[in-house]
Amino acid sequence: MDKPSTLLVHFDKGSAAMANEIKADLEGSDVAAKVEAMKRAVMLLLNGETLPTLFITIVRYVLPSEDHTIQKLLLLYLEIIETNPKLRVSMIQRLSDTFYQIRASRVCSIALWILGEYSLSLSEVESAIATIKQCLGDLPFFTISEEGETTDSSKPAQLVVNSVTVSSRRPVVLADGTYATQSAATEAISTPSVTPGSLALTLNLRSLILSGDFFLAAVVACTLTKLVLRLEEVQPSKVEANKACTGALLVMTSILQLGLSSYLPQPIDNDSYDRIVLCVRLLCNTGDDVRRIWLQSCRQSFAKMLAEKQFRETEEMRAKAQISHAQPDDLIDFYHLKSRKGMSQLELEDEVQDDLKAATGGFTKETDDANRLNRILQLTGFGDPVYAEAFVTVHHYDIVLDVTIVNRTKETLQNLCLELATMGDLKLVDRPQNYTLAPESSKQVRANIKVSSTETGVIFGNIVYETSNVMERSVVVLNDIHIDIMDYISPATCADVTFRNMWAEFEWENKVAVNTVIQDEKKFLNHVIKSTNMKCLTPLSALDGECGYIAANLYAKSVFGEDALVNISIEKQVDGKLSGYIRIRSKTQGIALSLGDKITLKQKGGS
Incomplete structure (x- = not known):
């Protein structure tokens, strides 16, 4: 167990x-x-x-x-x-x-x-090499044996793991160097015959590699390369160093032989193959610059990454400490003692939600007069007999439309009704009511809409009314109201490992081609970050320099707890234009499609 x-x-x-x-x-x-x-x-x-x-x-x-x-x-x-x-x-x-x-x-x-x-000292390097070889087992992985001597799987005392035996269809070379016909030899991929108890404790690398995990095999090759290069520096005996180098080369060539064989479900991928071949060439001919890169630069990069991580954490803590949430002389607001006169149930619930968000450290969007003006939408034209405009307010899971209706005629409008309909994951809560509007007067009508997911929705409708002179009902078509996904997501942070795990797990992906007039990579990246209200997880040090190429990860979280992942990969062409793709992944389809539409609309540099 x-x-x-x-x-x-x-x-x-x-x-x-x-x-x-x-x-x-x-x-x-x-x-x-x-x-x-x-x-x-x-x-x-x-x-x-x-x-x-x-x-x-x-x-x-x-x-x-x-x-x-x-x-x-x-x-x-x-x-x-x-x-x-x-x-x-x-x-x-x-x-x-x-x-x-x-x-x-x-x-x-x-x-x-x-x-x-x-592993820096002689004993540590030798111990690490011995540990890896022990977990790999006997070499090569891909063995050739005579047909009459193949392993009998019916014997209960022995267990053959990952064994695949297939008759050879071409002349093969036996272990002693002689040729054998196709009927006299078989090719087998197997591990040494071991008891079930010891198998689970010793050959972990061998089992994983024989299952087709060639990414791990490439990591093994890189690790052995580093250990052999360091052994050449700390081992005074050149004979022992050469022996270790030969053993590492045998491991790498055995992995390549296994990966190129046709008896595994999946052959070795090109990236792992190139990585292992690079390690083989490096051990056969090592220069001082390459040795310095492998033995020093990798660790220096990791140390730099840790230093940047600690710096970011320190800056975030310092920024949070400087934020003054309340002054010592501020009045204490007791919610249950406040007057509820003139407040709707939705406003009461929203105040409770805001208090909970502030108490739990959740995000709260800052609003000012300029932002409020941006939320006023014109629904009808100035030449229409009925003018209407709406002020859109997003209350977490609810959308409130405060519609101002103005009668621009000299007649009384009877049975005036604001008829609304929704498209997407939006649901109209209130049933429409009829009103009577005097000449050149106005009325405020409120409509409540429930939101169930982070998805761009559309609200459309009409204003229907009657007059005393005309028996038929008149209809004024309203402009569509598009609910912005940016109202539901906020920048968030997560670890690189968590981001990669979510990227592999999420099934919905939206791939958007880069089409912009912006010609600077960093400027375009900042424009996308601002347009999508997301957080760039890639450190600034990784974006330094001018190489004509940028790859960055963005992350955001919605009020519904949904995760939004974005990967930007752009390259500057010879003519100065940017090309590449923006890939969006999420657990639900709605947020992936909505973010894709938002990026497509904003990436050209528009507001």
Whole structure:
């Protein structure tokens, strides 16, 4: 039976009760409690005055791949190694000792990157290489054996994993170098015959690679390349360094042989193939510049990313601290003691929603007189006998239309009715009523509309009335009212891992081609951010420089809890024009289509 993920807290002089409490939370089934316990343990670790000997190691047990808890913990583990050099040796040793227990591919990739970047001494490098080879098993992955000696799957004492045996249809070369006819040899992809108990503990990399995970195989190749390059610097014996290089090349060529064979469901992808071939060429002919890039630049980039992350968090905390939510002498507003005279039920509910938003830290849109004027829409022309204009107010899940109707004639209008209809996820709440409007007088009519999703909707309708001179009813057609999606979404932030997981999970995508008169990449990116009311997750340092190409991720969240993801990929052509695509993904179709329409309308630089 698979065990849950566990984080062990080892201590010498620290508080045993505190460590056991953290361990109990991390062994529980509550994902949020695991993450909070990890943060708490990190804070204890960094507090050197009270617990100087506390250090943390993550032990990865068999865990379903859809549980992202252990992946988040390992990323935090990575930050600890970078920010606490004194703990590096013990944490690398613990990770190397428990690496074979990892079962998820993404977690394996993170752990391999840690081993490749932070194994610095001779013993650490040799231990990391030995751990990877142990988890890969015997090589090559793609073996050739005689037909009469193929593994008998009926034997209960042995277990062959990921075995695919197919008769050869071409001359093959046996292990001793001799040729065999197609009827005398078979090709098999198999792992060594092992008992079921030991299989689940030792060959995690081999099992994942044989299942067709060539992205992980490329990570293995890159990790071995870094370790071999570092071994050449710390190993005084050139013979041992060359032996390790030869072993790494054997692993890479075995992976390429497996990926190019026709006996796996999916062949190796081009990106992984090119990456592994690059590693092979690099080990065969390494220059000083390439060595510096692989051994120094990667880690420097990661350290720079962590520094930028800490800077952003510090700036956000500083900005929040400077915001004055209330002055000491401000009056306390007791909602239940306020007068409700003249307030509709919708306005009362909206005040409660605003209070809850402010209390829970939710977003509240700032309104001023200029913005209020922008929300006044003209519904009829000045030459029509009845003039109408509407003031649109968005109350979270409701839309309120305050329609001003003016009788421009010298006659009394009888049975005047404002008839409205909706298109999209909008629902009209009130039934239309009839009014009598005196000559050259006006009347305020309110219409309430319910909103059920973040989708651009349309409100249309007519004004119908009767006069004493004309027996038939007159109709004035109203201009359509388009509900803007920007009223329902606000900028939000999320971790890069969370963004990638949502991007892979969400099924609705809207792809918009770039068509703009703007010729500067950064200016166009800022224009899209402003037009869509979204947050750019890509750090500013990644957008520095002039390369004629920009790729950035944007994120926003709606009042309904929906996530909106946008990826912008643009390139500057020779003639100076921008080309590329803007891809929008969400869990629901409405927000993807509405955002796409908004971007299409705004991307040319219009207001």
